[in-house]
Amino acid sequence: MERKTTLYIANLLQSCIDKKNHLSGKLLHAHIYRIGLSADTFLLNRVIELYFKCNNTGYAHNLFDKMPQKNIYSWNAVLTQYCKAGNLENAQKLFAEMPERNTVSWNNLISALVRGRLEREALYVCNKMIWEGFVPTHFTLASVLSACGTLLDVECGRRCHNLAVKIGLEKNVYVINALLCVYAKCGLVRDAFQLFEDMQEPNEVTFTTMMGAFAQTDRVVEALEMFSLMYRQGIQIDSVSLSCVLGVCTRGACGESGFYDGSLCSALGKLVHGLIIKLGFQSDLHLCNSLLDMHAKNGDMDSADEVFANLPEVSVVSWNIMIAGYGQKCNSEKAVEYLQKMRSCGFEPDEVTYINMLAACVKSGDMEIGRQMFDCMACPSISSWNAILSGYIQVGNHKEAIKLFREMQFRYVKPDRTTLAIILSSCAGMELLEAGKQVHAASQKAAFHNDLYVASGLIAMYSKCGKMDMAKFVFEKMPELDIVCWNSIIAGFSLNALDKEALTLFQQMRQNGMSPTQFSYATILSCCARLSSLFQGRLVHAQMAKEGFMDDVYVGSALIDMYCKCGEVDEARQFFDMMPDKNTVTWNEMIHGYAQTGRGCEAVNLYRSMIRSGEKPDGITFVAVLTACSHSGLVDTAVEIFDSIQRDHGLEPILDHYTCIIDALARGGQFREAEMLMDKMPYKDDPIVWEVLLSSCRLHSNVRLAKKAAEELIRLDPQNSSPYVLLANIYTSLGRWDDVRAVRGLMSDKEVVKGPGYSWIEHKREIDSIMVEDNLKLV
Structure with missing residues (x-):
């Protein structure tokens, strides 16, 4: 009779659990005490489960603590509640106190640790589970494989794969799908595809995972073909798989992954749109947002507008996508319009909204509205600070960028490597040495002084300010160097007309095993051009040919410039004619080469x-x-x-x-x-025009106009020796010695001194400069 009563009450408790009927459950709990079943562990476990299901955790814990006899199910009930609530500290403490454990206990803790982003600890607990003799289930392996995927630990993933084979779970769909995720996240698409082909009954999760794997590794076409195969095989297409294929279309339409046929991806995206309507998913907000994102990132804002207008409901995410889309199109006015509509519809902009608006304004060059957006942020993130700073640099307002950086420091916002590189660019742009030194100090305080990105910015800043000793000091103090740092220091020497030093550094860079880039070659060819060093230029040309840079239009333009400035115009033209691609700079260099040599x-x-x-x-x-x-x-x-x-x-x-x-x-x-x-x-009032005119007057002995031009030049710059010398030379050629003496007297009165000239000569692969003294000896 007692057995029947227990089963009857247990069934009633189960009904209360299913319906979350808290009041009836409490009445049953009281009835259990009244009829003398307060020590019945089976019934009390059901009551604990009921209280947890109805969120009455206090009653549940109190009942658990007072139970005269607890069994494994009692302990697991409380452990499950801790794990579901994410209370990992209490879960681990309770787990350690359990007098006995079963597979459910281990699985609960492992999955909770994975959800709590304690993946390494989850792997440790799994190893301990196996060591204590418990056989993992498909739930165990699914959780552990999820941890492996997050950690990108492919070796652990392979061990789990071997374990699955050993315990007979190698064909379990949950385990296989989890394995696919690990291989996909680790970029092992071949392993993932082999696993996929061996599966007997792949499901929608399998196909979606494979689509993501292909897209992640820049294989957009294969990802789209996987969706097509899924559709042909009649696999159920859910909102997740549709969202995934829209992401693939977005990736291809944006020109990512080396897949540049944006029109094809856009067309496929529209086909998927039709399928969404056909399958009745048009009310799925997450999926509709994916559709919006696809159109927006493809730049098809007309289609995005149409989708947005027909959404049954919108979220802040929907508005953010539209604002970001118009920002991508450099249409800040339309982005602002959507922000205003968003507010009028009762939606409160979030941090992402302001970041998207800020990005839209920065891209459009509308820094006034961009600053307003930035000022609306209560606590701007570091990415927001970086966006507004780069915006000011983009429009050339370096002064405001530096001012804002100082404000950032007053607000105790710690800069990152991007911030420091951006502000160093402003210091370089304005040649603000002292401000640059302060940023250098800030980089040391923030422990970024050894960061390659920041170091390149420091080198560029000191170079632009003419402090090559400091630039070289930063360069030499770096524990390791990348090609950007080498390029920065070489460009710095080139910028400061230290071309011989730049050539030496270029040679050192190659000796250190660093492969030059297009920028390296373009810079060093400019040095060879300025030095008129044909020998060095030809060496660089040979290196470029060997390393496959001959088709690069920028390097090619620099090579043409070098040959022209070294007097080898025909050789420059020969290379020009062979170039597969030319831009305006290339044509300009060749035309200028002919101009320099009088052709x-x-x-x-x-x-x-x-x-x-x-x-x-x-x-x-x-x-x-x-x-x-x-x-x-x-x-x-x-x-x-x-x-x-x-x-x-x-x-x-x-x-x-x-x-x-x-x-x-x-x-x-x-x-x-x-x-x-x-x-x-x-x-x-520009002196260059008058200098040109004065030089020509000398050729044609036009004294009247020469005198007028010289007077204008002297008026504009009394200390410039050129007009005095040129006018005196004209008088000399005509034998007007009184006028020559008058010019010399005027120079003496105004204390004008003609500076020496320089020439350079290349011999034995070395370049020497010679100063030519000219004291303007006029008879």
């Missing part, structure tokens, strides 16, 4: 070939071709090209263009036209 007709012909090829000329192109015309006496061609700058190409002529055309006119003896142009141009 004006070839420069003009090349310029016209550039126009025919569809390459758009820029301001430098016109400087090069006009210089060529000037040096070769092609005055009419120069005038024609000058007139086309604004008329045909929509560019406003700048000072350099006016200088070139005036030089061409004056060299051709067309002083009247040159004077008329000077009267109309907006650069009348």
Whole structure:
């Protein structure tokens, strides 16, 4: 009779547990005491389970503590509650106190440790479980494999795989899916695919995992084919698999993973959109947000707008995706519009909203709105600080960036390596040595002084401020160096006209086993060009050819510049003709090379070939071709090209263009036209134009205009020796000795001194410079 009563009450308790009927359960608990079953462990275990299910943990623990006889199920009930609540400290303490344990006990603790991100401890507990003679179940292995995937511990994953085979779980779908995740996260797609092919009945989790594995390892096409196979085999497609394939389409459409057919991925994304509607998932908010994200990252904001407008419900995530999408399109106005709509609909922006708005404004160059967004953040994250700082640098407002960095320090926000690199860029941009030194000190305080990223910024800052001794000090103090640091120091020496030292460092870099990059070669070729060192330039050319940089357009442009400046224009043209890709810089270098060597007709012909090829000329192109015309006496061609700058190409002529055309006119003896142009141009007070005119007056002995040009130059810069020397030379060539003495007297009165000139010569692979003293001896 007592046995029947116990079973009857147990069934009633189970009903209360299923329905979470707390009140009825308490009445049953009281009835158990009243009929003398207060020592019945079986019933009391059910009551404990009921209290935990109804969130009355106090009653449950109190009952557990007072139970006269506890069994394994009693202990497991409390352990399960601790594990579900994430109370790992009490769970581990209770586990240690248990008089006996079963597989459920071990599984509970292991899975709780994995959920609590204590993966290493979970692996330790699993090893202890096996050592104590318990055989892991599929639940055990699924939890342990999850820990292996998080830790990217493939060796542990393989041991679990072997264990699964040993205990007969190698075909269990839960274990196989967990193994797939480990191999996928560790980038072992071949192992994952082999496992997938051996599976007898893969499910939707299996296919979704394989899609993620392929996408993660830059194999977008295979990921899409896996979804297609899943669909053809009639595997149930759920919201998770649809969200995964949308992520794959997003990855491909963004041009990631080396998959650049964005239109194909966009089309596939729209097919998936249709499938979502067909399968009735259009009300799944998470899935709809994935769809929004796919359209937004593909830049198809019209489709994103349409999806957003038809969403049955929206979340803050939905608004954030739209704001980020318009930010990606550099449309800060539309992003602001969505932010305003978001607020008017009762949604409170979160940190991600402000970061997305800030990114939108930074990308659009709208720093006024960007600063407003930043100021709205109660406690900006370090990424937000970095975004606003980089935004100010992007628009060239280095002063505000430095000011904001100081505010960041006053707020006790610890900078990271990105912050320091950004602010060092501002210090370099403004050549603020003292501010740069303060950032250097801050980097040491934050323990980033040995960080390669920060070190490169420090080297660049000291180089820009002309302090190569400090730049070299930072470089030499680094415990290890990467190619960026080497490039920074070489570029620093090059920037400060220390080209021989840059060449020496380049050689040291190669001796240390560091492979040069495009930037390395472009920089060192510029050094060879400035030194007119054809021997060194050819050595670098040979190294480039050996290492496969010949098709790089930037390195190729630097190589053309080097050959031209070393006087080997034909060799430069030969290389130019072989280049598979050319940009405006490449054409400019070749045109300028012809200009430098007085081959004006070839420069003009090349310029016209550039126009025919569809390459758009820029301001430098016109400087090069006009210089060529000037040096070769092609005055009419120069005038024609000058007139086309604004008329045909929509560019406003700048000072350099006016200088070139005036030089061409004056060299051709067309002083009247040159004077008329000077009267109309907006650069009348620039000394360069007058110097050019004065030089041409010497060629044609135009004393009247020479005197006027010299007077203008002396007015603009009385201490510049050039106009005195040039005017005196004109008088000398005409035998006007009284005027020569007058110029010399004027120089003496104003204490103007002509500086020495320099020449350099290359011999025995070394480059020496020679100072040429010139005391302006005028008879």
